Amino acid sequence: MKLKLIFLHKKLVGKGEYGMARLLLRFLQDKRIRLGNGDDAFALSCIIEKMGVKLGYTHHRGYYSEYYY
Numbered sequence: 001m002k003l004k005l006i007f008l009h010k011k012l013v014g015k016g017e018y019g020m021a022r023l024l025l026r027f028l029q030d031k032r033i034r035l036g037n038g039d040d041a042f043a044l045s046c047i048i049e050k051m052g053v054k055l056g057y058t059h060h061r062g063y064y065s066e067y068y069y
Contacts, residue, residue, distance in 0.1 A: 004051060020044045
């Protein structure tokens with residue numbers, strides 16, 4: 001799974017999707033990430049869900065966030 005995500009990061013950088021690549025790199029480093037409501041976060045959440053990564057939701061200070069483990 002981690003190797004697939006590394007190759008996805010390389011592909012995103014090659015296509016110029018630097019925002020999504022930065023979020024994915026943070027996910028690879030921390031092994032979890034909180035995504036907001038931006039375009040990059042939404043696109044990355046769709047890709048990560050298709051790969052079968054565990055998903056959790058949290059409600060903090062009036063904002064819903066997605067956590068991936």
